Amino acid sequence: MRFFSFLVCILLGFGAQAQNLAGTQWQLYPGAGAMGVGPNQGDTGWWSNSEGDVQARACLFDDIYAFNADGSFQNILQDATWLEGWQGVAEGCGTPIAPHDGTAMATWTEDGSSLTIDGTGAFMGLAKVHNNGELSDPADAPASITYEITSLSDDAMMLDINFGPGWWRFQFVPAGTELATYDLTLEVNTATIEVGPNGMYAGGGALGNAQAVALSDDDADGVWSATMTVSEGFSGNYVFLNSPNDGNDWGAKENLAGLECADAGNWNDRILAPVTENTTISTCFGQCTTDGSCEQSAETVDVLFSVDMNDYPLGFNFVNLSGGLNGW
Known part of the structure; x- marks a missing residue:
């Protein structure tokens, strides 16, 4: 009887989905x-769409x-959808191209763990x-795809999908969700730091390329900033960059390796927690401060210690300096 009840629970679970x-x-x-896409399931480290992509590819996000x-x-694609080079056209919004134009005579089936779409296109x-x-x-569009x-x-x-x-x-x-x-x-x-001629940017991860968000310093106080509108729950990785030459100039990014605010699994970028209210993040380039201040490195000076050993009566090979200074 317990075995029968277990089967019923499984079937009811599938039916609910x-x-x-x-x-x-x-x-x-x-x-x-x-x-997004990446080497393993759930890992979108190779690429994922940014907030800006939602606007740039609005013709895809309304499908x-x-x-x-x-x-x-x-597939209800309206008058336009996002097209790519493999379809024989320039990348951008345009009239849907067969067989991926919404005319496929398709069906769907699912078993609780997988979803299969049958129908070329x-x-x-x-x-x-x-x-x-x-x-x-x-x-070369396949007749069936399983996800x-x-x-759910x-x-x-x-x-x-692998x-x-x-x-x-x-x-x-659900369609119509705002x-x-x-x-x-x-x-x-x-x-x-000394800011380079191209200015400061924020980019990477959820923001996009190395020049995704241009920052400004209108009052020349050394604090560069930008405000953007993001959807509720917006989160991911990001980083600040000093004078990147183009969108792929990751050599301009700050070095956070080994610091507590770095995500070692994502290029040592910063981590942005889900945004659920108007949010301001203030920090220092290459540091993890949260109040907008910069921790200054201690100044160093050269100190020369000398001792006259001419009147020392015993023989010696070298002289040691020791004491409580810096643990010596």
């Missing part, structure tokens, strides 16, 4: 980290993924991603 999807419509989470109650599936998240790699030609259901509730769905070299992750919310937004202000004190 199936009911959550049937008749629902979803969109990508409209914030940083909605999609709808419809799980109809009759088992059919639709149907997909979740990004059209190029499938179980055996990433497309280089629309004509792992990492989490009425308010959120997270899907992972595409061979690594894993993609996609996060979705997130609260807050002001995030980043301030960095540059008292310990």
Whole structure:
């Protein structure tokens, strides 16, 4: 009897997830980290979308993924979606290209741990991603794609897919979801460095490339800052950079290696906790201070110790200096 009850619980659990999807419509989470890729499941260290990408790729973030109650599936792409070079066009928003144009006669099935979309040209998240790699030609679109259901509730769905070299992750919310937004202000004190001709920037991780967010110092007090509007829950890694030459100039980033505010698993970048209110972060370039101050290095001077041994009556080979100074 206990064995029978256990089976019933499992089946009810699967049924609850199936009911959550049937008749629902979803969109990508409209914030940083909605999609990302990395070497292992859940690791998006290779790339993940920034807050700026949500605006730049608005034509992707308004796409709808419809799980109809009759088992059919639709990509509802509006008049435009995000296109990439592998589709034979310049990267940017444009008219959907077959077979990834929403016309696929597709179906969906799920078993509680995986979601399968059957139908050439149907997909979740990004059209190029499938179980055996990433497309280089629309004509090679697979007839079926299976995603792992990492989490699923009425308010959120997270899907992972192993595409061979690594894993993609996609996060979705019910269609029409609007997130609260807050002001995030980043301030960095540059008292310990000489700012280069290109000025100061914040970038990396959740923010984007090395020139993602330009900072300014309007009152010339050495504190550079910028304020941006971010979605509720915005979080991830970031770093400050001194005069980067372009978006890939990571040699300009601050060195936080070994410090408590560095994320050793993500290039020693800083960690931004989820933003749930208007937030100001004040620190010092290359340091972990939280009040905007810079800890100054102690000044050093050369000290010469000399002793006249001409009148010393005994023989000697060398002279030692010892005492309580610096533990000598």
